[in-house]
Amino acid sequence: MSDNSMSSETVSLGDWIVTMILSSIPIVGLIMILVWAFGGGTKPSKKNYARAFIIMAIIGIVLGIIFGILFAGVFASIASNISSSYSY
Numbered sequence: 001m002s003d004n005s006m007s008s009e010t011v012s013l014g015d016w017i018v019t020m021i022l023s024s025i026p027i028v029g030l031i032m033i034l035v036w037a038f039g040g041g042t043k044p045s046k047k048n049y050a051r052a053f054i055i056m057a058i059i060g061i062v063l064g065i066i067f068g069i070l071f072a073g074v075f076a077s078i079a080s081n082i083s084s085s086y087s088y
């Protein structure tokens with residue numbers, strides 16, 4: 001069986017379950033997602049899943065940073081208003 005025909009096979013249900021379990025383990029998951037996304041010999045559907053996972057993770061990190069900055073600004077504004085209203 002050639003490498004090209006091997007990579008076009010569908011991923012079985014068991015493979016997807018193992019993929020999801022491995023990708024949920026913190027450091028092992030990160031390494032495996034990178035291997036599946038950019039390594040050779042990975043089936044196209046698993047490669048696309050890994051790339052989509054990376055894109056969604058980056059979007060989540062960026063949104064988390066943006067909302068964290070917004071929350072910190074709102075909290076600082078509220079704290080400043082509370083401290084200025086309690087003058088002795």
